[in-house]
Amino acid sequence: MISSCDGGRRRRQSGFTLLEVLVALAIAGLALVVMSEAATSGFLATKTAAGYQEALSRAKSHMAALSGDGTLIPGQAEGDDGGGYRWRYHVTEVGRQKQPAGLALYEIEVGVAWSAGGHRREVVLRTEQVGRPYGGGNG
DSSP states (O other), X not given: XXXXXXXXXXXXXXXXXXXXXXXXXXXXXXXXXXXHHHHHHHHHHHHHHHHHHHHHHHHHHHHHHHTTTSEEOOEEEEEEEETTEEEEEEXXXXXXXXXXXXXXXXXXXXXXXEEETTEEEEEEEEEEEEEEETTOOOO
16 A cells, blocks of 8 residues: 555645736836836936036037137127027126226126927026227227
8 A cells, every 4th residue: 555645735836826926027017117217317317418518518619709809898699509509698897997908807698508308408607707898998
């Protein structure tokens, strides 16, 4: 006679139940969603940073062009810089030195704006600079 080793109990088969598999799939799905959102957020942050870098470069270029020869003209202007960027500047004479030099102090503000992701963004540079008044006058 052959006796049973399990004493009448059924042996449990090794492996996963359907419930365990469904829970594992749900956890994996949530992990994929979170990783996808993190990657998208990182991409948008990189694109925004690149936009700010480009705008800063354009603003510096406009700032340098305003006082290239040391003569500054009070006033303001704006225009299209291409690539979706718009520039503006504002130059104001703050004070003027009398003879002999006849130099003036100017406030200069240059802004470059663009739209990204439905939001308007802008880089603004401000400085004060000594220059010759337009026309070279002293007065």
